[in-house]
Amino acid sequence: MATATKPRKSTKPAAKTGHRFLMCPPDFFSVEYVINPWMEGNVARSANASARKQWKALHEAIAARANVETITPQRGIPDLVFTANAALVLGNTAIISHFRHAERQREEPFFKEWFEKHGFETIEMPRGMFFEGAGDALFVRENGPLFLGYGWRTVLDAAGLVAERLGVEVVPLRLVDERFYHLDTCFCPLTGGRLIYFPAAFDERSVRLIESHVPAARRHAVSEKDALAFACNAVDTGSAVVLNSATPELEKVLRGWGFDVVQTPLDQFMLAGGSAKCLTLRLNEELPAAKRSSGSVAPITSRIVEFSGHIIDDGTLPRVMDLIPASGGTFHVLHFNPGLRKDDPTQIAMEVKATSAAHLDSILLQLLALGGQQRVDEETAARLESVTKAGVAPETFYSTTIYPTDVFFGGKWLRVKRQRMDAAVVLDAKVNPPTATCRLIRDLKRGEKVVTGSEGIRIHVKKDNHEDAGEFKFMGSPVSSERHVEAVVDLLAWDMKRIRDRGGRIVWVAGPVVIHTGGGPHFARLVRSGYVSALLGGNAIAVHDLEYAIYGTSLGVDLRRAVPVGGGHRHHINVINMVRGCGSIGKAVESGLIKSGLFHDIVKAKVPFSLAGSIRDDGPLPDTEMDLLKAQAEYSRLLVGADMIIMPSSMLHSIGVGNMTPAGVRMICVDINPAMAAKLADRGSTDATSIVTDVGLFLNILARKLAEE
Numbered sequence: 001m002a003t004a005t006k007p008r009k010s011t012k013p014a015a016k017t018g019h020r021f022l023m024c025p026p027d028f029f030s031v032e033y034v035i036n037p038w039m040e041g042n043v044a045r046s047a048n049a050s051a052r053k054q055w056k057a058l059h060e061a062i063a064a065r066a067n068v069e070t071i072t073p074q075r076g077i078p079d080l081v082f083t084a085n086a087a088l089v090l091g092n093t094a095i096i097s098h099f100r101h102a103e104r105q106r107e108e109p110f111f112k113e114w115f116e117k118h119g120f121e122t123i124e125m126p127r128g129m130f131f132e133g134a135g136d137a138l139f140v141r142e143n144g145p146l147f148l149g150y151g152w153r154t155v156l157d158a159a160g161l162v163a164e165r166l167g168v169e170v171v172p173l174r175l176v177d178e179r180f181y182h183l184d185t186c187f188c189p190l191t192g193g194r195l196i197y198f199p200a201a202f203d204e205r206s207v208r209l210i211e212s213h214v215p216a217a218r219r220h221a222v223s224e225k226d227a228l229a230f231a232c233n234a235v236d237t238g239s240a241v242v243l244n245s246a247t248p249e250l251e252k253v254l255r256g257w258g259f260d261v262v263q264t265p266l267d268q269f270m271l272a273g274g275s276a277k278c279l280t281l282r283l284n285e286e287l288p289a290a291k292r293s294s295g296s297v298a299p300i301t302s303r304i305v306e307f308s309g310h311i312i313d314d315g316t317l318p319r320v321m322d323l324i325p326a327s328g329g330t331f332h333v334l335h336f337n338p339g340l341r342k343d344d345p346t347q348i349a350m351e352v353k354a355t356s357a358a359h360l361d362s363i364l365l366q367l368l369a370l371g372g373q374q375r376v377d378e379e380t381a382a383r384l385e386s387v388t389k390a391g392v393a394p395e396t397f398y399s400t401t402i403y404p405t406d407v408f409f410g411g412k413w414l415r416v417k418r419q420r421m422d423a424a425v426v427l428d429a430k431v432n433p434p435t436a437t438c439r440l441i442r443d444l445k446r447g448e449k450v451v452t453g454s455e456g457i458r459i460h461v462k463k464d465n466h467e468d469a470g471e472f473k474f475m476g477s478p479v480s481s482e483r484h485v486e487a488v489v490d491l492l493a494w495d496m497k498r499i500r501d502r503g504g505r506i507v508w509v510a511g512p513v514v515i516h517t518g519g520g521p522h523f524a525r526l527v528r529s530g531y532v533s534a535l536l537g538g539n540a541i542a543v544h545d546l547e548y549a550i551y552g553t554s555l556g557v558d559l560r561r562a563v564p565v566g567g568g569h570r571h572h573i574n575v576i577n578m579v580r581g582c583g584s585i586g587k588a589v590e591s592g593l594i595k596s597g598l599f600h601d602i603v604k605a606k607v608p609f610s611l612a613g614s615i616r617d618d619g620p621l622p623d624t625e626m627d628l629l630k631a632q633a634e635y636s637r638l639l640v641g642a643d644m645i646i647m648p649s650s651m652l653h654s655i656g657v658g659n660m661t662p663a664g665v666r667m668i669c670v671d672i673n674p675a676m677a678a679k680l681a682d683r684g685s686t687d688a689t690s691i692v693t694d695v696g697l698f699l700n701i702l703a704r705k706l707a708e709e
Ligand code: NAD
Pocket: 510, 511, 512, 513, 517, 537, 538, 539, 540, 541, 543, 572, 612, 613, 614, 616, 617, 618, 619, 648, 649, 650, 651, 652, 653, 670, 671, 672, 673, 676, 693, 694, 695, 696
């Protein structure tokens, strides 16, 4: 039976396996620079004598069970001690590491020389293609594949080359926690196809990949405590697992799998971010011939994306270059033509690579939203999938943005109709010419063809949102506060007048604060002057306006004197009751119950309105639509053809409207809370302007201004 050796030394002599390891004595080891989070604050803090002692104990533990060879340490190259990073060895081939940091690149010639002297065929990586050997490339023992960690040190591009040169299947895993900067700090394959790993060090997709390759019974996810004690940085001698430390739980798992567990403290090396495994390199790694192929290149897929315009000035280019690696992909610039004069556009074409088709789609969709364009031909036409269940989109459906969008179908670009956010695109090829239309998921019908993935999709981001340098942008800054309000209202009034005079549409989305703040009469003046083409709101704005019309109060407060009125708390419910008695707000106006106020003027001016219900609503009023799907459809209908949407003090309904509206429609949000501006901007539109002020004041100034005009 396997025994755990704690205290440190095993009492019975361990049988030697045929494993061979390379180690480097720590004669010149110390922390001299900072290239990982473990080194931070530890420069010159390691004690060499203690490090030597710890290394010797590790060496003895391994040498008792396997064969250990050594490489001569070099003065001034402290990390040579971490031989795991020397190379990746398979059979007689060693792919020599090409380190990301200059500090460690100095190790490369020493490792290369050692391998050549010892009869290995060596392969060097091209310059700039960083690959840190068995620190980042580990075989799941006996069966393959080769797992390759990327994200901090090794680059994703290395996967293709390693797969091709070694003729193995490579599965790239993305590392996301910098404390686990090498794969061997959080992932340890063991004899018998076993694995211990720390899932939180990987992105979700990589965890799924690990789980799909290693059956649950053969893998163990270590605790954070074990992970931070470098338990995954363990050496597998074939019979024993040698590591810095293991919790009783982990020890039990390893013993249950038949391993001897040898704990030997390595805290001196942890100051530099390394432990047992980092200090060793397995030299006789073999794979069964059946697992060697003619180079099953890793599942890396790529597509070409181009950007053009003032992409340096407007920050698009740096965003693109950050976004791709941050999403786990990589890129290769194929063509770059920087604009040499101020007005010259910059052009770039890049090959974007990812680890699977779905991964590539997720990156591509973000790039398209930044204005990236894909080259298209019949091969890359929009991918279509049928709806198999009414009201449910295919899993990979393309979810729309607010920007004008085209899909490539039948050799042509088709402009998507009824553009809005968060919808699917239905392609109808039965009509001539074919059409593409935004459709809410819930409205999808069985058999309809929906655009999926990211191929054959083009989004016109720049054209409508005025991001291009030098392009005119109405009301300049997205948020106007305090003293700017008067000036902004001047501009707004001017623009509203132009829209009204040319017969355009100004749609309002308003909350009840309009009434509480005394803005109702000013709003009503705007209705009478033709500046309100439609009003979208909830139950409350109407309830409080009608209460004001009947009682002169809003929520029981006398608006003229700003004091609560005795018994006023039930005014609003009385009003709801009275209007319910009439059948509708329109009938209440006709019957003479409502003689003044915002809704009185709206009814008289035949301005269409829609009141969407919510869970907060009292009553509700007979006009309030409590079926939200119907209310959304009605809002949508009233928004068609809007030139401007003004949103005074209504967070709930404004955000809803923002999602329904395509780019290019100017939105003015008036709210006392600047956070509202951010919420609207989140939909990605720069057409939204927020005026941070009291809504009563705003309506007063606006109505005064337009009345003067
Ligand atoms: P909301 O949270 O959607 O929006 C209120 C917004 O007004 C907030 O963004 C806030 O920052 C802003 N605001 C507050 N004071 C302001 C001021 N002085 N000037 C400018 N902005 C100001 O809330 P809502 O629209 O009041 O209500 C949400 C839902 O609840 C609606 O559907 C509404 O009909 C319902 N509601 C019903 C009743 C009722 O039936 N009696 C009462 C209240 C709300």
